[in-house]
Amino acid sequence: MEQILPHLDSVFSIDCVLFGFDGKELKILLIERNEEPFKDWWALPGNIVGPDESLDQSASRILYELTGLRGIYMEQYYAFGDPGRHPQGRVITLAYYALIRLGGDKELRPISNYAKRANWLPITDLPKLAFDHQKIYDKGLEKIKRRIKHQPIAFELLPEKFTLTQLQHVYELVLGKKLDKRNFRKKIVSFGVLKELDEKQKGVSYRAATLYRFDKRKYAKLFGKEISF
Amino acid sequence: MEQILPHLDSVFSIDCVLFGFDGKELKILLIERNEEPFKDWWALPGNIVGPDESLDQSASRILYELTGLRGIYMEQYYAFGDPGRHPQGRVITLAYYALIRLGGDKELRPISNYAKRANWLPITDLPKLAFDHQKIYDKGLEKIKRRIKHQPIAFELLPEKFTLTQLQHVYELVLGKKLDKRNFRKKIVSFGVLKELDEKQKGVSYRAATLYRFDKRKYAKLFGKEISF
DNA sequence: TTACTTAGTGTAAAAAATACACACTATATT
DNA sequence: AATATAGTGTGTATTTTTTACACTAAGTAA
Numbered sequence: 001m002e003q004i005l006p007h008l009d010s011v012f013s014i015d016c017v018l019f020g021f022d023g024k025e026l027k028i029l030l031i032e033r034n035e036e037p038f039k040d041w042w043a044l045p046g047n048i049v050g051p052d053e054s055l056d057q058s059a060s061r062i063l064y065e066l067t068g069l070r071g072i073y074m075e076q077y078y079a080f081g082d083p084g085r086h087p088q089g090r091v092i093t094l095a096y097y098a099l100i101r102l103g104g105d106k107e108l109r110p111i112s113n114y115a116k117r118a119n120w121l122p123i124t125d126l127p128k129l130a131f132d133h134q135k136i137y138d139k140g141l142e143k144i145k146r147r148i149k150h151q152p153i154a155f156e157l158l159p160e161k162f163t164l165t166q167l168q169h170v171y172e173l174v175l176g177k178k179l180d181k182r183n184f185r186k187k188i189v190s191f192g193v194l195k196e197l198d199e200k201q202k203g204v205s206y207r208a209a210t211l212y213r214f215d216k217r218k219y220a221k222l223f224g225k226e227i228s229f
Numbered sequence: 230m231e232q233i234l235p236h237l238d239s240v241f242s243i244d245c246v247l248f249g250f251d252g253k254e255l256k257i258l259l260i261e262r263n264e265e266p267f268k269d270w271w272a273l274p275g276n277i278v279g280p281d282e283s284l285d286q287s288a289s290r291i292l293y294e295l296t297g298l299r300g301i302y303m304e305q306y307y308a309f310g311d312p313g314r315h316p317q318g319r320v321i322t323l324a325y326y327a328l329i330r331l332g333g334d335k336e337l338r339p340i341s342n343y344a345k346r347a348n349w350l351p352i353t354d355l356p357k358l359a360f361d362h363q364k365i366y367d368k369g370l371e372k373i374k375r376r377i378k379h380q381p382i383a384f385e386l387l388p389e390k391f392t393l394t395q396l397q398h399v400y401e402l403v404l405g406k407k408l409d410k411r412n413f414r415k416k417i418v419s420f421g422v423l424k425e426l427d428e429k430q431k432g433v434s435y436r437a438a439t440l441y442r443f444d445k446r447k448y449a450k451l452f453g454k455e456i457s458f
Numbered sequence: 459t460t461a462c463t464t465a466g467t468g469t470a471a472a473a474a475a476t477a478c479a480c481a482c483t484a485t486a487t488t
Numbered sequence: 489a490a491t492a493t494a495g496t497g498t499g500t501a502t503t504t505t506t507t508a509c510a511c512t513a514a515g516t517a518a
Contacts, residue, residue: 467510
């Protein structure tokens with residue numbers, strides 16, 4: 001967050017790259033700034049770390065304040081601190097990413113006051129971003145590309161119950177390439193972290209697919225073993 | 230660095246985990262503190278980020294000031310900022326690691342004044358560390374374990390010219406397990422980033438091994454392709 | 459009933475990973 | 489000169505993993 005600049009030698013903030021998936025596209029949450037500098041520009045949501053909170057707590061709080069969401073997988077991934085990155089002084093910012101499924105029941109709470117508005121924008125067509133936020137975003141995308149290959153973060157982008165096709169779709173979007181359906185299924189099932197449900201997809205005008213759930217227990221047992229895509 | 234505490238709301242520092250390899254053991258550089266808190270304890274070397282330097286510059290400067298070394302592969306890997314991590318106030322610290330070959334020509338310059346002494350200690354037998362430095366070290370080791378599998382960081386621990394056995398030894402120490410000699414050689418050579426020299430090891434009382442050099446050019450060409458151990 | 463759309467499945471071939479043992483060479487020792 | 493010593497350097501067979509590839513089944517809509 002870049003708005004408030006108390007007169008300290010340095011300011012420490014957290015910026016979040018919130019990746020959202022609506023079933024079709026990958027999006028990120030941006031706010032349109034209402035204040036100088038970069039008034040009217042799109043920016044990543046962020047805020048200043050409070051004096052008595054841990055970094056992870058701070059990130060959770062910020063995410064909650066901005067979106068109303070709790071319990072989201074979120075991870076620190078890089079600190080940005082070029083002296084020139086903020087026109088009004090030294091602001092060191094710690095970047096976190098979060099993965100969120102969009103749409104359906106949970107709607108986002110309105111965003112706090114320093115923004116004109118907030119919006120989920122598709123990553124395929126992003127506007128110019130304020131500050132060095134493009135760099136922060138780029139690094140975040142790079143990070144989740146790596147991480148989705150080794151950790152079960154894709155599930156955070158999907159509803160609790162999902163089809164294998166939806167899961168494959170998420171992988172394809174994040175990795176930016178097509179995957180073979182049969183090989184994908186073989187591999188993802190072989191990890192043994194999916195639970196096949198006795199339930200089918202509903203509301204589609206074609207053959208309904210089987211629903212699956214990510215099985216945290218089984219995953220916990222695998223801990224230490226590497227998953228690899 | 231935890232010594233100087235100007236009266237700011239928060240202080241931003243960098244701590245370095247310097248891994249060194251002397252041909253036999255993996256070591257890290259620790260300083261013995263000369264001031265409270267944690268007087269007489271061992272701690273990671275670190276310092277406060279200056280107002281006009283980038284984070285990477287700051288890390289390089291700190292490494293230089295502590296060791297006299299330049300041009301070392303160094304990477305930011307995590308920020309630690311629990312409110313309670315420093316007894317005298319809020320200190321957020323950014324951890325960097327560096328990999329250094331020890332011994333031979335370059336000796337370390339004396340360390341700055343806030344420490345009684347500095348020493349390379351083998352990671353197999355570390356003392357209790359000040360602050361949350363054990364945590365910082367643990368995470369650093371974990372990080373290089375991962376990274377050595379995908380990036381050519383092992384060479385930073387070795388002299389410019391090295392034997393395949395020495396290289397294997399580094400991998401074994403970092404990964405903490407034995408590797409098969411033939412398979413190791415097959416694989417590492419197949420990456421195509423080593424240049425075999427017309428030179429042999431000297432001063433050994435047995436058959437001298439061929440020397441190799443890491444070929445940065447060839448590695449640059451591979452960029453994008455994943456190396457995997 | 460037919461047309462449409464996505465779900466779901468198997469196999470063969472290629473590539474990569476693993477397991478494994480001995481002869482060679484340089485030096486030091488007697 | 490012969491021998492002991494210590495690490496170098498190499499190949500193959502087996503298993504596992506990855507890749508490439510195409511059709512039938514099931515449900516819905518017209």
